[in-house]
Amino acid sequence: MSTKALATNLLSDAAPIAAVITPFDDLASVVSAHRPRIFRFLLASLRDADLAETLTQETFLRAWTSRSTFRGDCSVVTWLTRIALNLVRDHTRTHRFQFWRRVSAQAVDPAEIAAFLPHPDSPAESRVIATEQVALLWKAVDTLSPRQRTIFLLRFIEEMELSEISSVTGIPLSTVKSHLYRALTNIRARHAELTRTAL
């Protein structure tokens, strides 16, 4: 083997050892850019602000400690959301969480969430209807399975594309669509009930 070929081989072997620069090396920038979104997703998933806050911190800590595994195959948001979702799964799987979920006063009531709906220059009657719609949607979301709920929130709150949801959840695209169809069936049924009651 010639010296040149040997040098080329050595360089190609040494290349993976060199430090890879990832977006997470500048953690402060990543946190300031993506924290509101991750916190929002966790809050919507858990409906507990304290827990959402804790898991938001844990998400960024895990992203930073495992930053060497980030290869840039997906966007930073997708990667962070994937970590956040895994944390939600780990947390909600525990019996302790399920117990406290039943008895806790921390979980926010759908009506309370609906009260945050901005009402720019709308009449009082429209406000009441709008607030009821939001509360009803949240109640409908409560009835969804955990997987359906996650997909629904990623689509209709985070406005992720279906392929991105598939990447975050690790669920095939066709299954993501099926879950969304089912979730929308539930939402439409509830919606129809509200419309009938209002009439």
Next chain:
Amino acid sequence: MRLRTHLTHKQLSELLLAEPEETSPRLAELRQHLRACPVCAAEIATLQQSLSRFRSATIAWAGHASASRSWLSPGLAPALSSVEPAASRSRFRPILWAAAAVLLATAIPFALHGHRSGYKSGAPQPAAEVHIQQSSPVTDEALLEEIDQTLSSSIPTPMQPLADPTAGHSSQIDSTPRKN
């Protein structure tokens, strides 16, 4: 496909899930139906409005919850403060290695010098033993003196009262014969 009736749930869902800029012959047909059918148009408009409100309320709620919190945990703070770009880490690595080498080169001669001086003083005993020897002469001398005294005396001290069974009683015993 010609749409003679209202849209099915699946078709409505397809329209709800489609991106605004997304185009396909099927979507074009569904959108065409919406333009022609006020019932389906109203149905999808109401759903879209509800979903939009749902999103707005959730964003406002999360914003409110986030604003009222100091969220930086002790676990994350060191990560944030100690973070430096990988490029700068790799740039400073040779300097760190050089500094470590200089420190080692300085420390080794001192260590060797100390080792050799220990041999020159002719003190093969470990430091701990030397310390014990210096601290014990008084005790040893007292012990030896006590042993000497014990050996030089004919009767050991504990047996002294037995040496003369009459000792201590002579004044009480009347040794003069009695006259009957």
